[in-house]
Amino acid sequence: MTPARDSGSPSRHAQPPPRSRERFASPRIVTTARGEHVHTADGRELVLRDIEPGDVAAMERCFKRLSPQDVRRRFMHAMSELPPPMAQRLCRIDPALEAAFALMDETVKPAELRGVGRIYVDEASNSAEFSVLVELEWTRIGLGALLMQRLVDESRRRGISELWGYVLMENRPMLQLCKELGFVAKMLPGEAGTAQISLTL
Numbered sequence: 433m434t435p436a437r438d439s440g441s442p443s444r445h446a447q448p449p450p451r452s453r454e455r456f457a458s459p460r461i462v463t464t465a466r467g468e469h470v471h472t473a474d475g476r477e478l479v480l481r482d483i484e485p486g487d488v489a490a491m492e493r494c495f496k497r498l499s500p501q502d503v504r505r506r507f508m509h510a511m512s513e514l515p516p517p518m519a520q521r522l523c524r525i526d527p528a529l530e531a532a533f534a535l536m537d538e539t540v541k542p543a544e545l546r547g548v549g550r551i552y553v554d555e556a557s558n559s560a561e562f563s564v565l566v567e568l569e570w571t572r573i574g575l576g577a578l579l580m581q582r583l584v585d586e587s588r589r590r591g592i593s594e595l596w597g598y599v600l601m602e603n604r605p606m607l608q609l610c611k612e613l614g615f616v617a618k619m620l621p622g623e624a625g626t627a628q629i630s631l632t633l
């Protein structure tokens with residue numbers, strides 16, 4: 433017999449969380465003359481645009497807000513600070529071989545970087561390595577999926593045949609997100625804690 437929804441038990445009153453595909457669809461993108469505006473289901477707004485050389489200060493502030501765990505998951509090792517040359521390098525990309533999409537919060541002054549997704553193209557193998565980051569307070573509302581989908585679309589637009597990245601095995605959110613987007617994971621020989629995640633395009 434199917435259990436009644438209103439059976440009196442508190443757990444049965446709780447609504448099940450929305451299915452992932454509903455969450456993925458939830459950030460709504462509205463394109464205006466000023467760019468792409470992302471409206472989240474909980475009423476927040478971000479601007480989605482290419483990263484720019486002028487984003488260095490916002491990137492450095494974003495890095496300072498990250499937890500040590502997020503830093504390790506994004507950069508694959510501990511880092512207490514983002515060295516200025518690295519911040520500059522991450523914001524001044526070579527468009528022939530890289531793409532980087534920033535989610536900017538322009539409701540605050542100065543505007544803050546809340547998420548970024550990027551690819552590095554390896555022409556020899558016609559593949560691209562991805563990385564993605566969403567600031568903790570902006571997670572679980574579909575922004576990671578939105579950035580990853582943007583990277584998939586950009587890779588396809590460039591005729592790339594494989595999109596791949598390294599993910600720590602303890603990084604359940606990223607492994608789950610990639611799985612739901614159709615990526616497959618394989619263990620790296622000699623690297624017990626790291627998986628290589630890839631999507632054939």
Ligand SMILES: CC(C)(COP(=O)(O)OP(=O)(O)OC[C@H]1O[C@@H](n2cnc3c(N)ncnc32)[C@H](O)[C@@H]1OP(=O)(O)O)[C@@H](O)C(=O)NCCC(=O)NCCS
Pocket residue numbers: 450451452453455456502503505506562563564565566567570571572573574575576577578597598599603604605606608609612
């Ligand atoms: C991994 C990360 C990008 C996810 O971003 P996000 O904006 O929360 O992702 P979404 O909201 O689009 O979530 C999509 C799906 O990912 C999975 N997911 C996200 N956060 C999760 C969590 N804390 N636990 C389990 N699954 C999670 C779920 O499947 C989720 O779907 P659901 O919410 O419907 O269950 C973000 O947590 C992050 O930046 N982490 C630190 C950096 C990092 O790990 N980068 C990846 C290596 S390059």
